[in-house]
Amino acid sequence: xxxxxxxxxxxxxxxxxxxxxxxNYSYGATPYLFWYVQSPGQGLQLLLKYFSGDTLVQxxxxxxxxxxxxxxxxxxxxxxxxxxxxxxxxxxxxxxxNAGKSTFGDGTTLTVKx
Amino acid sequence: ETGVTQxxxxxxxxxxxxxxxxxxxxxxxxxxxxxxQALGQGPQFIFQYYREEExxxxxxxxxxxxxxxxxxxxxxxxNALELDDSALYLCASSLKKGANEKLxxxxxxxxxxx
Numbered sequence: 734x735x736x737x738x739x740x741x742x743x744x745x746x747x748x749x750x751x752x753x754x755x756x757n758y759s760y761g762a763t764p765y766l767f768w769y770v771q772s773p774g775q776g777l778q779l780l781l782k783y784f785s786g787d788t789l790v791q792x793x794x795x796x797x798x799x800x801x802x803x804x805x806x807x808x809x810x811x812x813x814x815x816x817x818x819x820x821x822x823x824x825x826x827x828x829x830x831n832a833g834k835s836t837f838g839d840g841t842t843l844t845v846k847x
Numbered sequence: 848e849t850g851v852t853q854x855x856x857x858x859x860x861x862x863x864x865x866x867x868x869x870x871x872x873x874x875x876x877x878x879x880x881x882x883x884q885a886l887g888q889g890p891q892f893i894f895q896y897y898r899e900e901e902x903x904x905x906x907x908x909x910x911x912x913x914x915x916x917x918x919x920x921x922x923x924x925x926n927a928l929e930l931d932d933s934a935l936y937l938c939a940s941s942l943k944k945g946a947n948e949k950l951x952x953x954x955x956x957x958x959x960x961x
Binding site: 782823828 | 879
C-alpha cells in the first residue's frame with residue numbers, strides 16, 4: 734500500500750529565509766506526487782505536481798519541488814518565505830494517475846516569524 | 848475560488864444520528880472524491896464517484912455512502928454516527944483526463960458528533 738511521511742510536524746522560519754519541507758513516499762511504481770497548501774478553515778490548494786519528466790517541478794507562489802527516486806523523496810522548497818506562506822502543507826501520492834484517490838501525509842505546519 | 852462549494856459549513860450531530868453532506872462541483876467535472884480530515888491529520892480518501900458510479904473506496908465502513916448526480920452535485924451520507932466521525936469532510940472535483948487531472952477542493956464541512 735502506498736504511504737506518505739512528512740517527518741516535520743511544525744517548522745518555524747523567519748520571513749525572507751529559505752524553506753524546505755520534507756516528504757517521503759512509498760509506492761510500487763512511478764509515483765504521481767503532489768504538494769497542497771491549506772489555510773485555516775479552507776480546502777486544499779494545489780501548489781505543484783510531478784508525474785514524469787524533469788525532476789525539478791515549478792509551482793505557484795514561487796514554490797518548487799524535487800523528485801528523487803533513489804531517496805523516495807519529494808521535498809518542497811522556496812528561496813524566500815513571505816508571511817502569507819504560513820499555513821499547513823500536505824504532500825500526497827496518487828493512485829496511478831488518479832489524483833482523486835490520493836494518500837496524504839499528516840502535514841507540516843509552517844509558522845513565519847517577522 | 849475553486850468553483851466547488853460544500854454545504855453546510857458546520858454541523859453538529861449526536862451519536863447514532865444520520866447526516867448528509869453536499870458538494871457542488873465545477874460544471875463539467877465528471878469525477879468527485881470525498882475525504883475525511885481528522886484534527887491534526889491529513890485527508891483520508893473515503894470514496895470516488897465517476898459518472899455517477901462508485902469508482903473506488905478507501906478503508907471506510909459501509910455506513911459511509913455516496914451519490915453523484917447528473918448536475919455535477921454529490922452527497923456523502925453517514926449513518927449511525929460515532930464520536931470518531933467528527934472531522935472536516937472535503938470534496939474534490941476533477942475532469943478525469945489521466946496525468947493532467949487536477950483536483951479542485953471545496954472548503955469542507957466541519958462535522959462535530961456529540
